[in-house]
Amino acid sequence: MELRTLRTFVAVAEELHFGRAAARLHLAQSAVSQQVAQLERDVGVALLARTSRRVELSRAGEAFLVEARRTLDAAGSARRAARRAAAGETGWLRIGFVDSAAYDLLPRLLAAFHQRRPEVRLELQELSTEAQLEGVGDDVDVSITRDTDPLNGVELTPLVDEPLLAAVDDGHPLAEREAVDLAELAAEPFVLFPREHVPMVYDHLVAVCRLAGFRPREGAQALQYATMLGLVTAGYGVAVVPAAVRVVGSAHVRYLPLRDPQATSRLAIAVPVGRADQLATVFRDLARDLAPSIDALLDPLRGTRETPG
Structure with missing residues (x-):
């Protein structure tokens, strides 16, 4: 049983006339008659009552029409869903x-x-x-x-190439500065991510510091930026963080822009x-x-x- 056969049956059931159904479907009337006859053989019951003057639905045909419409609607929904998914809409x-x-x-x-x-x-x-x-x-x-x-x-x-910021506690000698050079932090202990946890971020920071003439000295380790900033506040060192991290509010942390062009x-x-x-x-x-x-x-x-x- 094919969808095209169901469409043909629905057209005949709605028109109650083989000729009008054929015109609606752009098919020969003989093709419509053959499809309906094959459908009735597949179902095993008469779906239409035919006379020389008119076509009517049998009781079986009325019940079949309800399900045929439902099946066609479901097939149409499935087709639309597939096309929308392929287009990235769902x-x-x-x-x-x-x-x-x-x-x-x-x-x-x-x-x-x-x-x-x-x-x-x-x-x-x-x-x-x-x-x-x-x-x-x-x-x-x-x-x-x-x-x-x-x-x-x-x-x-x-x-985005985010600027890196120096994070220092509010009692740090540099805390009131508008901006600093990275080299001014060379003697400070740094709060760092463990390299084994995030090697790319770690290596990038080391490379940025080396361009400023030093390698950061580890004062403490943290796995999250919030922890890193807490350790800065506690006096374990300074940190260099992406600009987005500045929204992690702390009344005791100052974020200082870095003048170094590589500090991104x-x-x-x-x-x-x-x-x-x-x-x-x-x-x-x-x-x-x-x-x-x-x-x-x-x-x-x-x-x-x-x-x-």
Whole structure:
């Protein structure tokens, strides 16, 4: 039993005339008669009562008509659902992100995506950059990463080069400065992430400090930015954090722009090369479109090359 046969039967049942049903379907009347006859053989009962002057539905035909319409409606819904999913209008998207993206970029991006694709369901997973890159395309469909090294099989789209800020406690000698050079922190202990936890972020910070002429000396370790800032307040050292982290409020932490041009941290979006699905592509393109407006908001936090006062 095929959908076209059901459509033919419904047309005959609604027109109660083989000729009009054939014209409606753009078929020969003989083809309509053959399809209805084959349908009745498949069902095993007469669906139509025919006379030389008229066509009527049998009781079986009336019951069959209800279900035939329901089946055609369901098939139409299935077709529309498949086409909408293929176009990225519906479906399921798994998004991985680093925790610092949740302070600024991610909320803006999720709100904009929901406006454009309100019927798409999102699964959010907070993961390190390394964990995301290992699972992109398998465990997550798209990833928001930080300070990412190129990786085979992953397509990276740069989004924002965030300025890095020095975080010091409010009693620190530099706390009242408008901006500082990174080299002014060379003698300070640093609160750092463990390298084994986030090697890319760790190595990026070390590289930034080396360009300023020193290697950061570890005073304490933390696994989250909130913990890092708590340890700064407790006097365990200073920290260098992305600008987005400044929203983690503390009355005893001062965030100081760094004048060093290399003192930036890049957020990027990652999808698997050659097998990103439609929704992941839509999400990536939206992130790329939003990035310039977010980047502009960070201009006041970019240090200048003025001589420290």
